[in-house]
Amino acid sequence: MNAHNDPTGPQSASASGGALPVSTTGFTDEPRITLRGPAELADALPYTLGFHPTDSVVLLALHGERGRFGGRLRLGIPSSPREWAPVAEQLAECLVEGCERRGARPDGVVVFLCQDPAEGESGRRVMERLRPFAQKLRTACGALDVPVYEALCLSDGRFWSYCCPDSDCCPPDGTALAPPGTSVMAAAAAYAGIHVRGSLRDMEARLRPRTARATVAEQERALDTASAALVRRILDTEARKDVRDDTIRLARRLVDRLAEHPPLADQDTSDTRDDALITHEEAAELIVGLQDRRTRDRAAEWMEGSEADHALRLWRALARRCVGVYGEHAAAPLTLAGWVSWSTADEPAARVALGLALEADPEYVFARLLHQACNEQLDPETLRECLRGERDARTKAEARRGSGTRPAGRGTGARGVRRRLRARVGRPRGTAQGAPATGPGPGTGTRADRRTGLREPCGTREGGPSGAAEADGSDRGSAR
Template sequence: MNKHHEPTGPADEQQITLRGPSELADALPYMMGFHPNDSIVLVALHGSRGRFGGRLRLGIPRSPREWSPVAEQLAECLIEGSERRGSRPDGIVVFLCQDPAEGETSRLVMERLRPLAQRLRTACGTFEVPVYEALCISGGRFWSYCCPDARCCPPEGNALALPGTSVMAAAAAYAGIQVRGSLREMEGRLAPWTTPAVADQEKALDAAGAALLPRILDGAGREQVATETLALAGRMMKRIAETPRTGGWAESDVADDRLIAHDEAAALILGLQDRETRDRAAEWMEGPDADPALRLWRAMARRCVGPYSEHAAAPLTLAGWVAWSAGDETGARVALGLALSVDPEYVFARLLHQACNEGLDPETLRSCLRTAGGAAADSGTRRSGARKHRPRPQQARPATGKKGMPGSGTRPGAPAPGNRSRARRRSGDRGTRSGR
């Protein structure tokens, strides 16, 4: 039976019927909140009408040797994660999104990825869940790997609808849903610098490491470094908050970078490698604190250059936490996914990523942080920065299953294929990384 005409719709009260691969392809960025370039996306379907359920995204592995194990893991994550959240999928839709490389056509991309599509279909079939549709989206065109009818799915592919003209675009505009560019652009806001200033920032990190490491290893010095780190962060947040944003996000990020000196960034990045300090910094999460905190953590992630790239796990996780706490689940998943890509064993990022993907309410953790802050205020303890100094809250741990869940791509925190040996080598992290 040709599943192209199986209607599908989102899980909320506003039902939208999508018919055929064309409308499915056009709907993808609205389902994700961005254009998922260079990605495998799996979407679960439930019931006879194919209601959209959990969804899962992972970057396409470069080596075809990784395709089979990745396909098996993704199928397992989506299906078992859906079961934990309520019901087993009745079907799955697969999207493979990758633009052509230099000298390559979109059709060649489609043919190159055909074995990956087949492995995903086989992996889902192993769990007795059929793949109703598998689409390749490349260079503004799409192909179906499932439809043999050349009349609707010609060999040269079909053009995607013009932006804003599809059924899903109209429904999204009515609902106030926006597509925030591509995944590449969103990740670019958090990526390490590639400008000539990299050399100066790396020197500042080297100098800060030499100065801070002996103090962090000393018990009394560690608490003093934590106090100094949080005070510094408070001053930098105040500076950012007092500087209005102008232009688009790119101009805003550049403006934020100009507000922060190399030595300030280096001291804050290294100070955040202490788990207790990082957890106390997570208290900046809502109200007037949220926006400057998010801007600060993004800026710190961009300053983790050269051999300090793994230090970005802390500011990326904080950026993900603030974004999630503020209701931006898409931005949270991107930041937390990057944190796990630089350090697959970073526990705080793993827990937050899993909780976000499980659809849990961040209010539980926010309440914990508020309670801890209130207790500190009652005791008269003060933070030396712009806010009150609060004892480290107990880290709220969402319920975990044995596998990952829709949206995570892999088991939370599990090294991605090809990264396992690198993760094992991290057991001897730099001394400034005193906790996760």
């Protein structure tokens, strides 16, 4: 049993039941943070991820006698209890293997189950409903000789411990979470300049397709028209270059248009205004054009400075326009949004965008490589160098106006990025998730048929049964 009610210091229970002291290293070398008990663990969770997880299972690895935070992994809670056992085993294996690749097998794990109550449901009912999942996670970690030191359920502003049977310490109705900004972790985060951006649901909402019926109908018609006009030209060797050039010119015009309208303070209002600045036809032409990976590679060059900020707004707006049967097309703009976020040091936003890209298309290689590289905290600068090199080479070729031939053997552009990513992270790890359904779409053939030749070939898939898992190997604090 965890010593939740022990007032002598920051203690919890080891696998053998003894006290395990806690010492915490903060977000950089300072400050050092000590988390005492489940209340401070629950409060620390959004600061370790950069957002408030919603409908999520989170695993945090602990290292050493003092429980230093190590790798972390987040996944959407599977809706079907039948998935809980295989998901639990997969998450435990993924966390342990990821920590071992970074050089240290975890000594323990903290589990969080975060889910808001459904209508008419209480937080306590959520906790009881998820109890079997918590037990399967504890069993899966224990089978790998990695004990779960604490398992918490966070729901409706309260938390419950699955490990502590002491009602005096952990009452049946749960314990209220600390008010935002009042904990030791909040103070340390403010000192380190780290901010929590709101909930995962809010972050995803900025990237998910709009659902207003009239908007969906108009945008889907525009996408039908653009697909009929462009897909065959993209697949035609002679016409392909013209389509690529036209797509990049359109993207450049839209980036410049957004730059003329600075973002507003309210995110929802700002996103709505950005949507209004782009017509359905412009969005459709650009979405379809970006299905060609070389066009997408060129668009990935807008990754630094103010240009990156404006491009990110465009990629988000395009992801919101991938409506109806064109949901899979969102993988391209979502991947670009994830790349720009990672390139500009916004790792939480990058993981969210790349996770949604893999949800849209689990076989999208560039998203999987970037997702894994971001999770393993590689330095994006080496990848930015590839894109700078591609841009410089193309500029010189255009200046010569005669050759247009790149220097032999140069691995630049996002093709070079993919090569370097593969060299750094290896082949993207596959999981048990199947391919998304590809039902009939408008026009001739299925959605998969329309995209033939535009997708990157791949034989493995990433993501758990409820989407792509997000792992993070950083050390931003510790607990036990």
